[in-house]
Amino acid sequence: MVFESTVEQWGNFNEAVSFYKQIPNPGNSSRVRYNDERDAAYVVVFPNVEESFMFDAPHVTSGVKVMTFIKDPFTSQWKIFAFGDPVDPFKRNNIV
DSSP states (O other): OOOGGGHHHHTTSHHHHHHHHTSSSOEEOSOOEEOTTSSEEEEEEESSOOSOOOOSSOOOOSSOEEEEEEEOTTTOOEEEEEEESOOOGGGGTTOO
């Protein structure tokens, strides 16, 4: 689920659960976005989602959070790396 080198930072995930619960009416994007190398993936969590919706044009939104996943180069499994603000790809170089 997470990289071994980040297990202590995640702890028992109580902090992540609490963070998610603080987002009012969260709605997860059904679209996964990838970096150019396709080894990092991003799922957006929107606040104040009352019902399903689709963007049909570029949109500026506020209060969004991002779940960042990194593909483990040894197992090819996707593992969660961060939850909150977007993470720059260079910050993931020392995770394995």
